[in-house]
Amino acid sequence: MTVEKSVNTEHLKADMVVMGCGGSGLVTALTAADNGVKNIIILEKEGHRGGNSALAGEFFACDSPVQAREGIVCRADDCFKLAMDWYHWDRVNPRLVRAYINVSGDTVRWLEGKGVEFDGKKLIKSQISNSTHTGKGDSGFGGKLISLLFKKCEEAGVKILLHTRGKKILRDAGVKFPEP
Numbered sequence: 001m002t003v004e005k006s007v008n009t010e011h012l013k014a015d016m017v018v019m020g021c022g023g024s025g026l027v028t029a030l031t032a033a034d035n036g037v038k039n040i041i042i043l044e045k046e047g048h049r050g051g052n053s054a055l056a057g058e059f060f061a062c063d064s065p066v067q068a069r070e071g072i073v074c075r076a077d078d079c080f081k082l083a084m085d086w087y088h089w090d091r092v093n094p095r096l097v098r099a100y101i102n103v104s105g106d107t108v109r110w111l112e113g114k115g116v117e118f119d120g121k122k123l124i125k126s127q128i129s130n131s132t133h134t135g136k137g138d139s140g141f142g143g144k145l146i147s148l149l150f151k152k153c154e155e156a157g158v159k160i161l162l163h164t165r166g167k168k169i170l171r172d173a174g175v176k177f178p179e180p
């Protein structure tokens with residue numbers, strides 16, 4: 001992968017463009033590459049990768065392989081009820097909450113497959129018991145996660161353009177950039 005400081009974006013061609021080089025963007029690009037998409041470009045408006053994801057310390061998951069190895073039972077149904085109680089059943093989209101909860105364990109599985117090392121002994125007892133996953137070691141988990149995803153994208157040939165703000169992705173027609 002080439003990380004370029006600034007390029008003439010008018011002449012770039014890609015099969016897939018991702019806006020934002022945080023956790024979501026890197027995972028999206030990597031998943032697409034794993035599924036055979038070629039020529040992927042990530043646009044990042046800042047001069048560095050990672051976004052807020054690089055600052056995060058841990059994340060929620062239930063029915064994860066880390067919990068299973070520790071003998072911890074943390075069920076999706078229970079987590080959904082707790083989460084919806086927390087939001088008084090009317091302040092969030094329940095389908096989105098359920099979808100997020102349902103894939104959380106598989107997300108941990110996927111990340112482990114990419115080489116992320118979770119620390120089962122650090123499953124933090126939070127509002128939802130033993131659901132908060134973090135990595136091994138003392139330093140920031142988010143930063144490590146981003147470095148690993150970035151390296152995997154690099155290996156998969158994803159191109160990342162820093163200092164490149166996108167304005168709008170036009171389906172089948174490219175990307176609209178802000179006026180200079």
Ligand SMILES: Cc1cc2nc3c(=O)[nH]c(=O)nc-3n(C[C@H](O)[C@H](O)[C@H](O)COP(=O)(O)OP(=O)(O)OC[C@H]3O[C@@H](n4cnc5c(N)ncnc54)[C@H](O)[C@@H]3O)c2cc1C
Pocket residue numbers: 019020021022023024025043044045046049050051052053054055056057058059060164165166167
């Ligand atoms: C200090 C802090 C601590 C946190 N701790 C936790 C935690 O412990 N656990 C937890 O679950 N969550 C935590 N969060 C929240 C979590 O970090 C976010 O929910 C998550 O990182 C969002 O991921 P993302 O990929 O959507 O966004 P980001 O990681 O923020 O990535 C978005 C990227 O898109 C880029 N971008 C934006 N607009 C454009 C554009 N027009 N063109 C090109 N690039 C663009 C941004 O520069 C950024 O790099 C924390 C947040 C903060 C700020």
